[in-house]
Amino acid sequence: MVSSQLWPPVVDPSTLTRQVWDVETARSLPGMGRALQLYGGLIAQCALDQYAGDEVIKPRPPLLALPDVHLRARSTFVRVHVEDYLLHGNAVHLVTARYADGSVRGVRWFPAHMWHVTDPAVTEDGGVDYYLNGRKVERRQDVVHVQRGAAEGAPWRGVGVVEEHLKTLNRAGLEEAAESKNLTGGGVPSVAVIAPNPTLTKGQAEEAKDTWEEKFEGPGRRPAILPNGTQVVPLGWSPVDGQMIEARKMSLVDVANCCNLDPYWLGGQSSSHTYKSPGPMFLTLTRTSLEPVMSDLELVWSLAWLPYGRSVRFDRLQLTRDDFATEVQTGVAGVAAGLITAEEWRIRQGLPTEPEFGQLRKPGPAVPAGPPGPPALTVLPGGGNDDQEGAA
Template sequence: MWPFARPKADSGHAAGEKRAETTDYQTIPVSDENFLAFFGVNGVKLPHVTIDTALTVPAVMAAVAFLSRTMAALPLHVYRDSDKGAERVKGKLATVIHDAPNDGMDSFKFRQWFWQQVFTGGRGLAWIERTPQGIDALWPMDPAKTSIQRVGGRVEYVYDGKKYPAADVIDVPYMLKADGLKHYGPIVMASKAIQLALAMNDYGSNFFAGGGVPPLALVGPLPQGDAALKRATAEIYRAVDAARKEDKPIVPIPAGHELKPVGFDPAKGQMVEARRYQVEEIARAFQLPPVFLQDLSRATFSNAEQQDLHLVKHLIGQWAKALEGEMNLKLFGRGRGTRYVEHNLDGLMRGDFKSRIDGIARAIQTAQMTPNEARALENRPRHDNPDADELLVQGATVALGKQPEPNTGVPEAGNDNNDENDEAKAA
């Protein structure tokens, strides 16, 4: 009889009358804990998700590492508007932004740490140290130890017992909540998908740690008494364990008994497919094309290239804009004047030599860049030829309506020289 069902009371028959057992049971709701306990679900909890445990999932670690390193590797410079166009700013401010934000971190390490906080906990914070001479340094602030509050309409950040005004804190949240202060983080919001990935990792490791032997049930005439049953179970366990350790394909069991697996076979449970789907789910949580998490199951040459474009247009470019906007506001104020901070997204092409060189060559030929400017992009020395500092253009390119007259080789009428030649030939 099912442990979660009971037969209806039979009051219409005489006492002592034996009847065939009825199958018309009055069952309890399927949500009852007894129902779940029968299937072994009751009391089973999925792994608790924290940032540290989430990073043990390879797809999560790959997403965070890839995005943070990519954002940190983008060239970041300070520019000034001038009559000649954008000019690179030099001095202490350029050192803080491009080279080393503070005495203990270079620009790559600082920005990698900053973006790791964004793509794990959901927020990156940095304090701007100012001196009478200007901006002196950028210092990281641990978001987990920082509280954000609004006092009199002004936002304040409380870190290590000290209050910092919003104007001195660079703040890039993953996604803000309705109050404009708290935030959502990708790991917390994708915790269910990460829990499932952790559970499959644990199951897979435990399964293969046991030699690939699933839980077994001994079927047949069982010995009487708890002690005898425990001894029989222990003997079967020792036999299976010994066969696994000695790599023997045969397990001795008592005569008239057989071993049957209990639970689902990983292959039948589509464990491989489920784990691959979790990679897609985690990629979706970070808005990252799956190919960048090494999921090439549906990749082709063409769509992998399109995913590369998608990465720049719809992910890296947007996060770059978020940091640029925050730095321009906090470093220079609402009326920033002529100075501004900007990423150079061309840095993403550093690994594609052919495309980079083709693009530089086209920029030189169309008068968008001088040869020496192109050499500077590749960290090559300037050329002494004066033409290397001039904008060049293909000779066949002219303004519309100013094309030269075609030369057909036919003498033009009224040409004095042609008349003289004709007279000479006649004489």
């Protein structure tokens, strides 16, 4: 017995009256697209390192440098997993190669919608069987499955943002569709001309309108000579259009809340961060939003890829490092207090511990320059010195 896809179920769009019903329609929302770029782009910048306890192991193994050779970049591998984790609630890849000792050599990512799972209650040993494009994966340990929480009634799969907040995302889609319909099906006049003639007929009004458009249409500016009493009133957006703009702002806040982000990061209304240093801003973003995603990926990948006692970790320093001026001030204070060494600070900045000009040394006190001495004696070839001595 094979259950439906991890998520979403296969639904014929023609039978629906919704604007958002699956991952692809949710991805088309601008706010959701920004959230995915933020999560995937930031986490993908962080390199993967192997740790034994709290000590990083160098050099970095090939598996962590390029897990899936078909994707041609570690950043792409991380990005697609983050997007599947957020949208579908399940990020899955398959171990495709192992070394002689059984350790993982290479993996391959497959989109979440290609995977099916079975209810553990119907299997002989109570385990979860995985099906890839309808074919059963014989070795369960070759399937590396990262879940976002656990679905109610089906704890063997995760729950994505789309499935969890489908009603909210659909409302945002309906608002966008309504606004698009208003702008496509109707227009707002830019100016209203109130004629002083109370008996103006419809034909005269249409003729005057055509004359106005013919004369004043285009980028040029021309003088208008109008009868006494004529009023020209500029028009803006209608109240309905104004409400749509406010609704769009609130929908952007809702999408940010669905994705566990401060609305500031999606361009929504929030507190100002203009004068804040990037270090504390990204530190808060990492701890509140990115860290839950990164931790789930790290834990599952560590158990599936590495032997016991080893772990996979993202290099978060790429996100939490402050601007260079602030880092220098902090480093000087830390080195002076004996908390870190100059070499450790250089490692934090991604610099070599020993620069090209030699070993780092603590600069000594400046020596004041003394009075200028006599000019140096120039040695001339061919007995020039004897002539100088005789002249002296």
